[in-house]
Amino acid sequence: VIQKVTVIGSGSWGIALANLLATKGINIKIWSFSEEEAKILNEDREYKDKLPGVILPSNVHITTDIKEAVEFSEFVIIVVPSQTIRQNAKIIAPFIKKDSIVVCCSKGIEEGTGKLLSDVLEEELHNCKIAVISGPSHAEEVAKGIPTTVVSASRDIEVAKVVQDVFMCQGFRVYTNNDIIGVEIGAALKNIIALCAGICDGIGYGDNTKAALMTRGIAEMARLGVAIGAKKRTFAGLSGMGDLIVTCTSMHSRNRRAGILIGQGKSLKEALEEVKMVVEGVSATKAAYEMAQRLGVTMPITTEAYNILFNGNNVKQAVKDLMQREKKDEIS
């Protein structure tokens, strides 16, 4: 039984997960990048900006000492911005114990290499057991105890089951899945579709268009996933369809907000300046487009998104093109 857990990263998702596990009686050490953030959390026990109203139990301790944090336990949750995964893994590596379980709760694809985050962790952390947690899970709702389901994925199903046991509790139901590739691809590529959902909203299209986009979007995500070894049915699950639904219908998604601006006629540059935050869907579009080209996978929505974002194509023309492709059977 796991009694101590390390959480690398003190964003809202990291804090929500730390709080959940602490409530189960597990002792938690959170590593924060920021001295100031660590001080606030240790003193106030609440991070008012990120998760107002969530008071961390006394068995949660926050540190900025990476050695202290990593050596604290053999169950390490990584929940840092996706493009900092490799550099964070490198600073963790010297201190991590052999056979530790490392759970990646960040989502994305490494820019430049196109690698899955679990593969980045495999490369940097030797002799560890890698798993990921994914699914429709707004941190704010998890922190409030609103019923939430996720999937714990690992190539080694026994590792996935240990992770399931550690997290599962009344408001948080965890399923296992050994298709880590499918789970990570779904988590990373959903932001492309969220961006496109925003574009549709920006143009003024309706629910029919968005449902079509999501349904055909998951179909092409699955095609790319299968081409790199994922199982198709994973995309019908919580980390695929489930997470896609939450992301595309959320008012809070930056991807959707950026998309709305683009749908209204702004350029990518203008939209990003206005949103003022990292819009993961942009890099995900680039990564997926390049993978699809390399592997010869047909991804009509991603291709149109790529051409809108990077070649200045017209958004309405893109929708017309998608609607007027050759007639098709749904499942072939």
Add this chain to the structure above:
Amino acid sequence: VIQKVTVIGSGSWGIALANLLATKGINIKIWSFSEEEAKILNEDREYKDKLPGVILPSNVHITTDIKEAVEFSEFVIIVVPSQTIRQNAKIIAPFIKKDSIVVCCSKGIEEGTGKLLSDVLEEELHNCKIAVISGPSHAEEVAKGIPTTVVSASRDIEVAKVVQDVFMCQGFRVYTNNDIIGVEIGAALKNIIALCAGICDGIGYGDNTKAALMTRGIAEMARLGVAIGAKKRTFAGLSGMGDLIVTCTSMHSRNRRAGILIGQGKSLKEALEEVKMVVEGVSATKAAYEMAQRLGVTMPITTEAYNILFNGNNVKQAVKDLMQREKKDEIS
């Protein structure tokens, strides 16, 4: 090439489809049950209550003479309330030409028999070619030309392709699928999940819960479908996931509205009195529960819905029970 089409039923979906085909140059005869409705439509060319702003082209004619309507063409669209399908098929039968294509655009399962609507049509209309159209398609949006996708399904893929050709146009993309069972089961059972989505909203749960409900809901719909001969992957398509998304997120769904009232603590009777309309999810829950019992299919969400609706079970306890089922693998 099809140049004449009969539409049986003058609800908003029937009118939206008639309008779409008429715009393509096809001559349309709509049969309406109501003298008054037929008169309004023929004179005003607009049905202000149902689809305000949609002006029917001059090649649409409305009649209350079933013989005239059915004998008008060999391509008949049936779009009547689902529980009136059999009686309507019976009055059509004497006039329908051999080898006519009959497209069912109603959705549901026949009460009492538990039969699919296409099977009801097969029983009542001999020597016809039966197809169905389904997918995320609010009539109001189709009427406005908002980009919409649907699936045309028939056991005979060649029939599905003819239907695809008839309907496909710039704003309306049609995919084919030969899994008519899967398409119809998805269309009928989505209302169970929409009702449950409403219940979650009524309790005050969030997006995480609803996304979980939809994802696990489609999984159990697929299990039931497969048990009666459907293909699993159809449920990941437009008539499954696509239609489910539109129905569960729509503010207009009666199923969702009834669910919200039940989630707030009202009984089924009270909720139905307040909504004052047919709530298909109620009969769908009963039909699916009975099918699942008979076939030995596990449908945890449908079972909880059945017990809430018909046995007065507590809604919050139902959610707790669902969250605390034995630990599971996602795709097994």
